[in-house]
Structure formats: structure tokens, C-alpha cells
Amino acid sequence: MGQPELLAEAINLTLFGMCFVFLFLTLLVFVTKIMSIIVQRLHKNHNGSFQQDVSDEVDERTKHIIEQAIKMHRGS
Numbered sequence: 282m283g284q285p286e287l288l289a290e291a292i293n294l295t296l297f298g299m300c301f302v303f304l305f306l307t308l309l310v311f312v313t314k315i316m317s318i319i320v321q322r323l324h325k326n327h328n329g330s331f332q333q334d335v336s337d338e339v340d341e342r343t344k345h346i347i348e349q350a351i352k353m354h355r356g357s
Contacts, residue, residue: 339347
């Protein structure tokens with residue numbers, strides 16, 4: 282094989298590789314968008330069934346301890 286054939290094969294392989302990566306990343310973006318749409322629709326259907334009020338779970342003593350720990354961490 283001569284120099285021009287090797288150069289042509291190198292360019293061909295480079296273009297093939299770049300096209301493959303471009304197509305893969307494009308597919309990945311579309312799949313991610315579709316998954317996001319599906320999750321948003323599922324979230325609307327449940328309408329807050331996953332959310333719980335944290336204030337119901339934490340008593341006043343625990344809340345005070347957490348506030349003091351945050352103040353100590355911030356240094357105030």
C-alpha cells in the first residue's frame with residue numbers, strides 16, 4: 282500500500298468514528314429527553330403521593346438539635 286491509500290483509509294476511519302460517536306450521542310440525548318418526559322408524566326399522575334411533610338416526622342427537640350448543629354457548623 283502506498284502513502285495515498287493509507288491516508289485515504291485513515292481519513293475514512295476517522296470520519297466513520299466521528300459519525301458513530303455523533304449518532305450515539307444524539308441517540309443518548311433523545312433517549313434522555315424521552316425518559317424525562319415519561320418521569321414528568323408519572324410524577325403528575327401521582328400528584329404528591331411521594332412527598333411527605335418532614336415537620337410531622339421531626340419533634341421539637343430534634344428540630345432544636347439540628348438547628349444548633351447547623352449554627353455550630355456555620356460558626357455563628
